Amino acid sequence: MNSSTKNQDPRSQKNIQNFSSSKFPNFDICIIGGGPAGLEAGIVAKELDANVIIIDDNPVLGGQLIKQTHKFFGSKAHYCGVRGIDIAKILTDMVDELKIDVLNNATVVGYYDDDTLGVLKEDKLFPIKAKIYIFAAGASENMLVFENSDLPGVYGAGAVQTMMNVYGVVPGKRALVIGSGNIGLIVPYQLLQAGVEVAAIIEILDKIGGYYVHAAKIKRAGVPIYLRHTIIQAKGKDCVEAAVITQVGDKFENLKGTEKTIECDMILIAIGLSPLCELLYQAGCRIDYVPELGGNVPYHNENMMTSKSHIFVCGDLACIEEASTAMLEGKIAGAKAYETLYKENKKSNEIIVQANKELSNIRSSPFEQRILSGKEKMR
Amino acid sequence: MKGYITEHPILEFKRGKKVKFYFEDKEIEGYEGLPIAAALHAAGIRVLSISERYNRPRGFFCAVGKCSSCLMEVDGNSNVMVCMEPLRSGMRVRRQKGKGQKQ
Ligand SMILES: Cc1cc2nc3c(=O)[nH]c(=O)nc-3n(C[C@H](O)[C@H](O)[C@H](O)COP(=O)(O)OP(=O)(O)OC[C@H]3O[C@@H](n4cnc5c(N)ncnc54)[C@H](O)[C@@H]3O)c2cc1C
Ligand code: FES
Numbered sequence: 331m332n333s334s335t336k337n338q339d340p341r342s343q344k345n346i347q348n349f350s351s352s353k354f355p356n357f358d359i360c361i362i363g364g365g366p367a368g369l370e371a372g373i374v375a376k377e378l379d380a381n382v383i384i385i386d387d388n389p390v391l392g393g394q395l396i397k398q399t400h401k402f403f404g405s406k407a408h409y410c411g412v413r414g415i416d417i418a419k420i421l422t423d424m425v426d427e428l429k430i431d432v433l434n435n436a437t438v439v440g441y442y443d444d445d446t447l448g449v450l451k452e453d454k455l456f457p458i459k460a461k462i463y464i465f466a467a468g469a470s471e472n473m474l475v476f477e478n479s480d481l482p483g484v485y486g487a488g489a490v491q492t493m494m495n496v497y498g499v500v501p502g503k504r505a506l507v508i509g510s511g512n513i514g515l516i517v518p519y520q521l522l523q524a525g526v527e528v529a530a531i532i533e534i535l536d537k538i539g540g541y542y543v544h545a546a547k548i549k550r551a552g553v554p555i556y557l558r559h560t561i562i563q564a565k566g567k568d569c570v571e572a573a574v575i576t577q578v579g580d581k582f583e584n585l586k587g588t589e590k591t592i593e594c595d596m597i598l599i600a601i602g603l604s605p606l607c608e609l610l611y612q613a614g615c616r617i618d619y620v621p622e623l624g625g626n627v628p629y630h631n632e633n634m635m636t637s638k639s640h641i642f643v644c645g646d647l648a649c650i651e652e653a654s655t656a657m658l659e660g661k662i663a664g665a666k667a668y669e670t671l672y673k674e675n676k677k678s679n680e681i682i683v684q685a686n687k688e689l690s691n692i693r694s695s696p697f698e699q700r701i702l703s704g705k706e707k708m709r
Numbered sequence: 710m711k712g713y714i715t716e717h718p719i720l721e722f723k724r725g726k727k728v729k730f731y732f733e734d735k736e737i738e739g740y741e742g743l744p745i746a747a748a749l750h751a752a753g754i755r756v757l758s759i760s761e762r763y764n765r766p767r768g769f770f771c772a773v774g775k776c777s778s779c780l781m782e783v784d785g786n787s788n789v790m791v792c793m794e795p796l797r798s799g800m801r802v803r804r805q806k807g808k809g810q811k812q
Binding site: 387388389399413415437470471473480481482483484485486488489490492493494495497498499500501523524525568569606 | 747771
């Protein structure tokens with residue numbers, strides 16, 4: 331974002347009217363976010379013959395996938411064994427082939443009363459209007475509060491993954507990772523691949539949060555995982571130089587006398603993600619608090635429709651899950667958006683039936699029980 | 710250039726051309742087109758700004774333009790999100806103090 335708009339609030343409605351919308355025709359369907367969910371939604375809707383635009387704030391499409399160097403799990407139909415970066419390439423190629431309109435380096439900054447989006451690109455703010463919006467903006471990393479947690483060196487684990495795998499820069503030499511979910515297990519392994527030391531992974535619960543395979547791999551590489559541990563302090567003058575961790579008791583209270591100082595210049599926070607639903611608040615969509623789905627999430631029905639019939643959601647923005655389910659939800663949202671605008675047909679129907687079948691297959695695993703009960707709660 | 714991953718078992722990095730830019734008036738090198746934050750961290754610079762009230766050092770947090778933890782002064786403009794803003798030749802980058810000099 332640049333700053334020539336800095337004196338005025340670029341998001342004010344008055345401001346947006348100063349820009350001509352003639353260059354940007356009205357669209358049937360506008361998709362906000364070009365990650366796996368948004369791309370699948372766009373591909374499906376375009377294949378069904380809707381007029382689609384995808385807006386993303388990055389220079390390249392793919393969302394989280396552009397930094398996932400590991401091979402994905404799941405079934406063949408869901409790109410099992412394919413690296414995230416390669417899935418991004420496959421989806422991006424499809425978007426190119428279908429000649430879907432894409433607006434890169436463009437951030438959606440507002441949703442206005444007349445159902446127009448405010449889009450900021452290279453210092454210009456302009457409106458985009460569509461009959462239907464599909465929000466697929468993903469999620470942002472959660473922060474953790476402890477003494478000196480504002481010191482440079484305390485980073486989101488995904489942030490370091492972006493720096494390292496997208497830009498080829500590692501912002502430190504020795505890392506401590508907080509949280510043992512899949513992100514907390516995968517990122518340290520990729521740090522090792524990039525030649526960075528990993529001091530340890532700590533986890534406050536008494537069991538590892540992520541998949542067993544990922545945990546086994548990182549343990550084999552010699553990285554200890556301390557269960558029932560938390561961080562209480564970062565040490566350092568200008569940047570992180572060490573971290574103090576402690577064991578916790580049954581009520582997660584810090585156990586006195588168990589503190590340990592770990593030398594590190596990076597503390598990676600991998601304690602979960604929160605859906606990015608600010609724009610949906612602006613649009614007046616109902617937001618529910620459902621911890622199983624990641625906290626505050628936009629209400630949506632099984633068709634991925636929110637409380638507003640012209641707004642759909644999919645992927646991590648609808649519930650924190652994984653790329654395979656994000657893609658399937660994207661397909662459903664894309665096809666349902668099409669059906670809302672035009673009419674149900676054999677092809678759209680098939681897409682939805684097939685995607686739902688695959689979704690319930692994935693969600694039948696014990697790992698996914700949480701998601702199912704969360705979605706149940708919302709209904 | 711130092712500070713960049715050169716050998717990686719899976720990835721190959723295609724980078725733009727080398728350019729000179731300035732951090733606090735000191736000349737450093739970086740690759741054109743990568744975010745300013747990447748160039749600074751490759752050069753070992755991790756403190757991006759100083760907080761408004763307690764003068765505490767601040768660094769990036771999300772690296773994807775979502776948290777505003779990385780705002781710096783670039784070419785005289787305050788509040789530039791350096792984890793997203795691409796590096797260009799001759800840019801003048803400064804640590805921002807609080808809300809910045811120029812509003
Ligand atoms: C370390 C790690 C490992 C993972 N491993 C796996 C795995 O092995 N298997 C698996 O299935 N999943 C995995 N995942 C999860 C998977 O990457 C995500 O669930 C998936 O990417 C979510 O897709 P999405 O399209 O909903 O969101 P995202 O991929 O986050 O895409 C959203 C896009 O929208 C853009 N955007 C956001 N706001 C705006 C705005 N206002 N204007 C314009 N654009 C905007 C974002 O920049 C982004 O490009 C992993 C995730 C991480 C972090
Ligand atoms: S680090 Fe979060 S916006 Fe730049």
